[in-house]
Amino acid sequence: xxxxxxxxxxxxxIKAGIVDLEHGTLDSDRIRVxxxxxxxxxxxxxxxxxxxxxxxxxxxxxxxxxxxPAIVKYGKTLSxxxxxxxxVGFEAERFFEDGLGRQITFVNDAxxxxxxxxxHGSARDARGLTILTTLGTxxxxxxxYDGVLLPNTELGHLWRDHDSIEKWCAYSAMERExxxxxxWSARLQEFYSHVEFLFSxxxxxxxxxxxxxxxxxxPLLELKxxxxxxxxxxxSGIIGAxxxxxx
Numbered sequence: 001x002x003x004x005x006x007x008x009x010x011x012x013x014i015k016a017g018i019v020d021l022e023h024g025t026l027d028s029d030r031i032r033v034x035x036x037x038x039x040x041x042x043x044x045x046x047x048x049x050x051x052x053x054x055x056x057x058x059x060x061x062x063x064x065x066x067x068x069p070a071i072v073k074y075g076k077t078l079s080x081x082x083x084x085x086x087x088v089g090f091e092a093e094r095f096f097e098d099g100l101g102r103q104i105t106f107v108n109d110a111x112x113x114x115x116x117x118x119x120h121g122s123a124r125d126a127r128g129l130t131i132l133t134t135l136g137t138x139x140x141x142x143x144x145y146d147g148v149l150l151p152n153t154e155l156g157h158l159w160r161d162h163d164s165i166e167k168w169c170a171y172s173a174m175e176r177e178x179x180x181x182x183x184w185s186a187r188l189q190e191f192y193s194h195v196e197f198l199f200s201x202x203x204x205x206x207x208x209x210x211x212x213x214x215x216x217x218x219p220l221l222e223l224k225x226x227x228x229x230x231x232x233x234x235x236s237g238i239i240g241a242x243x244x245x246x247x
Contacts, residue, residue, distance in 0.1 A: 002021040003019060003027055005245070006064075006237070006240070008238045009048070010109065010136060011137030015031065015032045017031065017055070021242065025239070039084050048066070065104065066096055072108045075093030108152055109134070111151050113236035114132040114149060116230075117240075120239065121205075123205050129202050130202065131199065131203070132230065136208035137172050158191075205229070205230050209234055
């Protein structure tokens, strides 16, 4: 059975697991530690070492993929929305390879989630343009056209009232402002209607922490485009990162 390791670094938690690549499922417990306060590179590396040690794969020769909440081009992180500004223009892939003493594949977290869903989840065999959005600390996005990833889209940074729209309608905004599902869904409606107008997608997939509760908000949205929850929910980033590392 082909396996790989996936690590998903988020704004609030760092998650990892061993992935069965044939079925796109976790072949281990999902290990989670809190993201260090401030999320500076050295502290994040220490936390990644901790989850790999807990999984007992720190010396494994399985492919290792690391997903991260930033624009990632050629191993360099070019943005930093919910982590330290030290990541902007940072040679992240090389930093992790040096720190872990092994080769890794370093990717955007939402792109990893999109790959998991198109290969093994709710976007499998989907035609045309699938847009996956992760609703969590911020909003990540992945564009997949006939199963092929177009990396580094940043729909969470569409502009609204002179700020990124994710500040207003990510899942964290609902928690921070104690919004009802109805009030929060009205914000999501504005976001998804705008994205739908811009890109005319064939399918929306919703991932991130809130995908555990699709019945609470998806029926409240009125869109022309079908919208479904991610099959792998909060494990999509782990599964996609592992899948990309094995390619």
